[in-house]
Amino acid sequence: PLKVRSPPPSFAAGDGYLTEPQHLVAEAWKAVDKGFVDRTFNGHEDWFKIRQDLVHRDYKDMDEAYAAVQGDLLAKLGDPYTRFLPPSRFETIVNAATASVGGIGVELLEELDGSVRVGDVQPGSPALSAGLLRGDTLRAADGVDLKGLAVDEVASLLRGPPGTQVAVVASRGQPDREAKADAKAVDAVIKRQQLKIETVTSRVATISGSGAKVGVVRIKAFNSESAGDVRRAVAALLGPQGKGVDALVLDLRNNAGGLLPGGADTARLFLAKGSKVVTVTDAKLRSVLQEVERGFEELNADEELTPTAQRLTALQAAKFGDVPLFVACNRKTASAAEVLTAALQENRRALVLGEQTFGKGIVQNVAALRGGTGVAVTIANYATPSGQSINKVGIKPDRPLACEPLTAIEDCLAAAGKGILKPL
Numbered sequence: 001p002l003k004v005r006s007p008p009p010s011f012a013a014g015d016g017y018l019t020e021p022q023h024l025v026a027e028a029w030k031a032v033d034k035g036f037v038d039r040t041f042n043g044h045e046d047w048f049k050i051r052q053d054l055v056h057r058d059y060k061d062m063d064e065a066y067a068a069v070q071g072d073l074l075a076k077l078g079d080p081y082t083r084f085l086p087p088s089r090f091e092t093i094v095n096a097a098t099a100s101v102g103g104i105g106v107e108l109l110e111e112l113d114g115s116v117r118v119g120d121v122q123p124g125s126p127a128l129s130a131g132l133l134r135g136d137t138l139r140a141a142d143g144v145d146l147k148g149l150a151v152d153e154v155a156s157l158l159r160g161p162p163g164t165q166v167a168v169v170a171s172r173g174q175p176d177r178e179a180k181a182d183a184k185a186v187d188a189v190i191k192r193q194q195l196k197i198e199t200v201t202s203r204v205a206t207i208s209g210s211g212a213k214v215g216v217v218r219i220k221a222f223n224s225e226s227a228g229d230v231r232r233a234v235a236a237l238l239g240p241q242g243k244g245v246d247a248l249v250l251d252l253r254n255n256a257g258g259l260l261p262g263g264a265d266t267a268r269l270f271l272a273k274g275s276k277v278v279t280v281t282d283a284k285l286r287s288v289l290q291e292v293e294r295g296f297e298e299l300n301a302d303e304e305l306t307p308t309a310q311r312l313t314a315l316q317a318a319k320f321g322d323v324p325l326f327v328a329c330n331r332k333t334a335s336a337a338e339v340l341t342a343a344l345q346e347n348r349r350a351l352v353l354g355e356q357t358f359g360k361g362i363v364q365n366v367a368a369l370r371g372g373t374g375v376a377v378t379i380a381n382y383a384t385p386s387g388q389s390i391n392k393v394g395i396k397p398d399r400p401l402a403c404e405p406l407t408a409i410e411d412c413l414a415a416a417g418k419g420i421l422k423p424l
Contacts, residue, residue: 018055020370021065026055028069028084028375031367032077035379042078050076062371069375081364082378088156090374093366095159096223096258101197103159104166104190106132107220109254109405110151118170119254119405120220122198130188132170135406140169162194197221199258200229202237204245205410210418215245216409219255222262222336230266234320247324247421249413250340253354254405257335260363260382264336267343269319270350276385277343325350326421328409329397334358341395342384353401353413353420361391 018026029051032041041047054073059065070084085093095101105125109117118136121128138146141157158166170186199220206213215237217230238244257263267277327341327350338357344350363380383389399420403412413420 019059021059021062022055022057024062024065024370024373025057025059025069025073026051027367027369028073029054031369031375032074032082032377035365035367035377036077036079036082037362037378037380038077038079042076044076066373074375079378081360081362081376083376085366085374085376087372089152090366090368090372092152092155092159093374093376096197096221101159102162102164102192102194103155104130104132104168104192105195106158108138108151108154114148116146116149116151116154117406120201122195125195126190126193130168130190131186132168132188133172136170136172136186138168138170140167142167158192160192162192165189165191197223199223199226200233202233204237205408207410207421208414210414210421212246212421214410214413214421215248216251217248218251218409219266219337221255222258222260222266224259224262226258226262227265227269231269231319234269238320238323242323245323247326248320249326249328249409250344250350251328251409252333252337252341253328253330253403253409254332255329255334255337256332256358257337257360260336260339262336263339264343267340270321270325270344271318271347272321273318275343275347275349278339279383279385279387280380321349324421327352327354328401328403328412329354329357329395330403330405331355331394332358332405333395334360338390338395339382342388342390345395345398346385351399352395352397353399354397354403355400356396357390357394359390359392359394361389361393 033047033051044050050073054068057068059068066084066086074082074084092101104127105122106118106127107120107122109119111117116138118127118132118134118138120134121132138154140146141154144157146154146157158168160166167189168186172186199222200217201220202215202217204213205216215234217233217237219226219230234248237248264277271277325344327344329337329341329352333341333354334357338360341352341357345352361382362378363382364376365379366374366376368374381389381391384395401412401416401420403409
């Protein structure tokens with residue numbers, strides 16, 4: 001979950017005059033000191049001395065300060081999710097949370113071989129106009145070879161101020177092994193535009209063989225608008241009489257999470273009043289969950305849990321409580337997407353199909369630092385409604401289903417046979 005704070009004051013008694021790089025280090029230390037979930041700081045009894053040493057170190061430029069924050073401060077915590085965010089990465093996270101970005105309109109998938117493919121193309125986007133299609137492999141952006149770059153790095157190259165241009169080279173189809181040339185190449189200069197990030201899409205699909213008509217709601221990530229988008233999508237699929245489809249499938253494959261309240265509030269759409277949604281195992285998570293819609297913001301004490309642990313409970317009747325419901329997930333389904341999956345599974349509201357999920361039961365807060373940078377800090381833990389931790393474990397599906405991310409979920413359901421959509 002993202003809750004961006006303004007850069008905190010870093011002047012402290014005894015610091016005297018600090019350079020800009022030293023100020024940055026002081027701000028990063030303060031953000032961690034204030035919020036990190038492990039109050040022993042990974043057993044570092046010299047936590048304040050670490051601050052003194054780093055703040056008063058001489059840095060020749062901001063790049064040296066960046067390296068010190070990540071390598072000499074955050075790395076000591078032993079938590080890969082508490083990390084420094086350089087300007088491009090910080091901007092990406094803020095844009096994702098607010099559902100607005102300047103770019104070309106593609107969703108990116110990272111393959112095991114290090115290549116980056118187009119997972120989806122947003123309707124009406126510059127990418128679609130330029131001829132990019134789902135499944136294309138991105139090769140270069142503005143002359144930079146994309147092989148081996150992480151998805152975030154590729155995204156930062158494609159994004160930019162609306163009206164600016166980016167040269168994109170992509171391949172389609174299988175490479176010709178003899179000539180080592182792509183079967184078809186896409187080489188285009190694409191003008192960026194301001195885009196609303198479409199994280200929720202929907203369609204009606206017919207399952208080959210069984211003839212079942214299902215409403216597929218794909219949720220790519222959770223932001224501040226996701227629950228409302230899902231509500232509108234499901235209502236349209238069901239129609240005015242609620243009989244538009246035989247079942248709903250929430251496609252959460254490759255959904256890495258996003259804003260935790262988005263996942264929790266989406267669960268509420270399908271759960272009966274009083275259903276447990278997520279177990280809060282750290283008091284600091286309470287402020288994060290206050291962002292959910294009215295009528296769903298109370299944290300109800302539970303005698304079975306520790307004094308600081310509470311469960312978030314649905315306080316209103318479900319809007320879509322009767323339609324048969326299935327959730328599709330894979331090994332990259334994580335965080336807020338796992339909150340939704342576990343809530344629906346443990347309340348026996350949906351059957352989970354696919355692979356064991358990633359297993360991320362911790363929550364990060366993002367603090368803004370000077371220079372357009374930031375720091376993500378793990379502030380809390382959460383568990384399933386029954387109190388089971390999923391961190392580094394994941395959620396086991398009710399029914400295994402092999403389905404590659406670029407394969408339409410209805411094709412996988414058809415290949416699995418009629419029994420895959422047998423209700424609870």
